[in-house]
Amino acid sequence: MKILCGTDIIEIERIKKAILEHGENFLEEIYTKKEIEYCNSKNNAKYQHFAARFAAKEAIFKAISSLVENKYKLSWKNAEIINDKNGKPNIKLIGINIENSSIDISISHCKEYAVAMCTLIKTN
Numbered sequence: 001m002k003i004l005c006g007t008d009i010i011e012i013e014r015i016k017k018a019i020l021e022h023g024e025n026f027l028e029e030i031y032t033k034k035e036i037e038y039c040n041s042k043n044n045a046k047y048q049h050f051a052a053r054f055a056a057k058e059a060i061f062k063a064i065s066s067l068v069e070n071k072y073k074l075s076w077k078n079a080e081i082i083n084d085k086n087g088k089p090n091i092k093l094i095g096i097n098i099e100n101s102s103i104d105i106s107i108s109h110c111k112e113y114a115v116a117m118c119t120l121i122k123t124n
């Protein structure tokens with residue numbers, strides 16, 4: 001069994017600036033439709049949630065990059081973060097298959113920063 005971790009921290013202001021400057025182009029490059037809907041539903045707090053998902057995707061990249069053939073082929077939308085009915089975020093990998101593995105993500109954000117931590121367990 002192998003355990004792989006990835007973590008990331010980001011300044012929320014950086015993501016807010018990118019969204020305000022590049023709008024839809026930035027959002028559509030980084031986030032899936034469901035992620036955009038989720039973050040926009042948070043109204044004034046939306047930048048925290050967008051930043052958290054940016055950090056989550058970086059954390060996932062760090063956890064999985066050694067398991068894919070070419071890490072440079074990974075894109076932002078290879079991973080989608082969807083919250084369940086209790087609010088827990090889950091990862092849906094899109095277009096990547098990591099056999100015999102289980103992956104999880106944890107997210108936190110405050111006024112200035114968002115952090116995410118991804119854990120992947122591969123059984124063989």
Ligand SMILES: CC(C)(COP(=O)(O)OP(=O)(O)OC[C@H]1O[C@@H](n2cnc3c(N)ncnc32)[C@H](O)[C@@H]1OP(=O)(O)O)[C@@H](O)C(=O)NCCC(=O)NCCS
Nearest residue numbers: 048049050052053081083086087088089106107108109110
């Ligand atoms: C879920 C909870 C712990 C989040 O903590 P918080 O300090 O308010 O907020 P944070 O910024 O640290 O975390 C927010 C993230 O937590 C994650 N989260 C929410 N509910 C979750 C759950 N049930 N399980 C795991 N992660 C959860 C989400 O990813 C959320 O960010 P997102 O909406 O952008 O996806 C809190 O809202 C809550 O419900 N607390 C009541 C229960 C409690 O604190 N019990 C402690 C004693 S057991």
